[in-house]
Amino acid sequence: MNEWLTFLLLFLSPVVSSVPIAVLYKSKSWTARLPVLSVLGIFVSVVMSLYIFFNFPHELPDARFALPWIPGTGIEIVLITDYLSSYMGVITAVIAFFIAVYGLDYMKGDYRPSWYWFFFTLFTASMLLVVYSDNLFLLFVGWEGLGAASWGLIGHWFRDDDEIAYVGVPDRKVGPLELCWPPSFGGWRAISTIRFGDVPMFFAIAAIWALSGNLNISEIAWGALFTKLGAAGTIILMTMFLLGLFTKSAQLPFSEWLMTAMTGPTTVSALLHSATMVAAGAFVFIKVSWYIQPWRLHGVPGVESVYLLVLFVGLISALYGALVATGMLERKVLLAASTMSSLGLMFGTAAASYWIHEEIAGMNFALLVAFWYMAVHAFAKASLFLVSGHLIHATHTRFSVGGLELAKKMKVTFIVTVIATTFLVGMPPLTAYWVKSAMDEVMEHLLVHNGMLLPLILLLATSLTYSAILARFTSLNFIKGEKPKHEHLEGCNLMKLGYVLMVSVLFILLYRIFVNEETEIFVHAGYVNTSILVGLAILLAYVGAIYKPRITSLSAIGTFFNDRMYLPFVNDYIVPRIGFFIARIVNDFGNRAIDGFCNTLVMPGLFGAISRGIRAIQAGYLARYIKIVLGLVMIIVILVSLSTGGVI
């Protein structure tokens, strides 16, 4: 098959398949039936991504496909099917497809299906574009699509009329802040935060374009670019670029939007806010680092600072996310915080590539670990989100409830939860264990060769807490939670199918880790004694949290964590306060003053006065004219006498 036809089908089939449902939004009967078409469109993308995975070249330069866009400028349509993109493409398409199948059940009877399916498929297409594009401008087109779709889907339930779609405890107030957010607010918060990062990133893209004359990630001479820019220039450029990635991936201090993004439908949380869109930030960082090859740029000033920044932003966000999740009461928000934590680990590990020279099959060890962690995380976390969607559906509450009784009634769901959590936390010998062991090795390398102890400590602290929070999720929903007030367990077979399929991929990944050539090193890392030790500690944390998900003596600190360490104050209080203060000055003083001066008071008044004066002169009375003439004569006489020195 022609490669461009493949790409066209890959990107366009989801969007095109949703045009009918978008156009026929008025018809109830059509919007009930047409979602199947959208799911089929996504299925076409799955087939295409698999076709690319198995049949397309993965080595440069054959793996790059270019078409002209704006000739002579460097803005081109360039797609790449290298190792990262071909894997990530399959991951994205497959996850989107499973979630779409689940969504057929989950979104049944919703009040605006056309909106949902249109944005869902637009999102899938945008994400695939981000994954496969090599040209930074093309990538940014997809990137903006992610932002727009995310806004649309978070605010899907725009009526704000159902408490079940809110985030936060109703009526809970801390100081002037209400810690409860409706969906329409969640959407606004998401797009405003994301835009705050996107524009700087866009600037960085423009700057790369201007300075290197090229926009293709795999072709840019990164080393030369950074050398040309110098230390300050490099740091400015890369910080701007990273702002886009950090906001998208909800790293500190931009994490708040991800928490309130949980106001969207659960399918959306699963696809966008755990598996793909938020991972796009980390993915782009991995991809860019892949071609920057920072480990070869040790002589270039500025690069080290950039990677240090990412390392610590990532790891600190990871710990913050994990800690905050320990206090979370809501199912989805707990998972959101843990997602943020995982993304932090991806950033941190990928950033370590600066110090790691080890290459396996031509690929950097640290980047490989970060990427594989992303893959494992995507499937596991998406399964957990889908599970919690089903639980919300079944128990009619977004707070964690449910005991063993519920677990017996929802056996499949329970088993999926156990598999997804244990496979993700890094418990030996399950999938993530091997990746996490390699991650331990990366951070250990930083300690041994570069004398940085903190990364390793942060990683270990995060890993243990992370294990505890996922165990807590399992325990509160299936083992030790309160009995739900409401149970609705019938049907929902497509939902079950969705998460069973999703979780089963974790076994495939486990298999791939053992058979793939490049992941052999993960297996080696898993057999190292310290890794086994860490793995056992994680196991202990998991079991401990299952047994005791709530520690009452720590409830004060739990509340502090549940309020996300009061980070919402930045988003909801400080920033808007400043903004509205400026807006007030500008409008209530600036505009009013100018308006008063030019349009309503001063100038019209002045003209009015002059006009009245002139008209008063032309009154028609002879006496007045004579007075004026005499007056003028007097003035002339005085002027003349002054100029001649008083001699007439």
Added chain:
Amino acid sequence: MSFLHVLIIPLVVAFIAPLLKPKSATYLSALAFIVPFFTIIYRLFVPGPAEILLVPFSPPIGDIYLNLDYISHAFGLTICLVAAMVAFFALPYMEHRFEEMEVDSEREFRKYIFIYDLYAASMLWLVYSGNLALLYVFMELMLITAFLLIYNYGYGNRRWVGILYLVWCAIAGVLTLAGFVILAFNSNTLALNGLMASGKGVGMIAWAFIFAGMIVELPVVGPHIWLPWAHAEAPTPVSALLSPLTVGLAGYVLLRIALIDYSFIATYRMPILAYAIFSSIYGGFSVFRQTDLKRLLAYSTVSQMGYILVALCLGPFGLIAVVIQYMSHAFGKSILFSSAGGIIAVHHGLRDIRKMGGLHDSIPAISNAAVIGFLNLGGVLTVGMLGELFILRGIVDTFGVNTSSLGIILAVVFMFILSVWYGFYTIRKVFYGKPKSTERLEISRYLYAPLYIIGMISVLLLFPPLSTVLVHGLNMLIGGVVP
């Protein structure tokens, strides 16, 4: 049929349309702009003659001719598309307005459509005028027709607002004319090709006059104060041409003069740039405090016109951005004003944002159109993306990336961020949240279908093949002309 004939169609139709009934007059008027629209698209792919001489004139006027380059085409296709689509939108809207004004609908529509066609046609001719004298004539015609529309069919104290608009535009016009006259006597011609060929430049004084006039028209902060009045009180179809098309044409004039002689901008780059950024951010912040939806959109125009002035200062890529930013703003703002008009028409004159909220339920089609409009303004997934990219590139080309340029970089970045902030803030306030009623209102297709066509074209213009020919053409034309 040459391009001249195509351009004459709207002028002729302006005189024929009043003879017809409202519906057929509307279709004829729209067609009069759709034909040139497709001709322009065709000309983008198959360039025809670059100039058509109308009348040779003696100095100091110089040849009067039509200028058919890519800049004119870009502006021209925007004007044609928006004018045609807004003509459709106006059909139900103006009927509603006439009923509200308690006048004979059919009789009044004849007057209205005549002025409307003349208004839109004068803008189209303005951008194809190859001679500044001809350009000035159409500029005045455009101002007067717009004034008449506001004066006759506006809201509130429409006569006062109409005169306010006229006075401000007269100030702009006189200043510009003074600049043109000085230029004519210095260079002995007002023909653009003659001015380019003469190599004498424009001269600082003439430049200063034209600049002063055009920033009143544009407008930037200070003179901007006429704009909220005019945009808010004009009948919505007029707002939907006035803000997207008319004010931005000041940017067009500045661009033409800058292409002849860039020295004025190069000399005063920093103050102009600072003023432009300030103006844009000022406008953006003003949006947050507005309670009248149309006034809100007017302030957003101030913010967007700041982009154009910023772009003007940024070398070749900046000048390309002027063109693209004009297009992107025109598409976005015409959609937004029309959707504000839709709310007015459907909800009986509702303009107060404080009384809105949850409107999506009753008018989803208009609400979604407004989203597309704000995406245009923010430069998300529409042709505006290229505009933003070129502005940012211009910043790097002009100032580089280092600690001393960081201030400018951050200011421009913030300027872009602000657009999306106020856009989605407004969307949420107007359309989302708890609805007052979930009943879906049946509304005329004319009120929303044209908006989607504009939105679609705006998206298509980002991708090949349209952007390939258009931006490439602009790049060939502008790149290298200015330092």
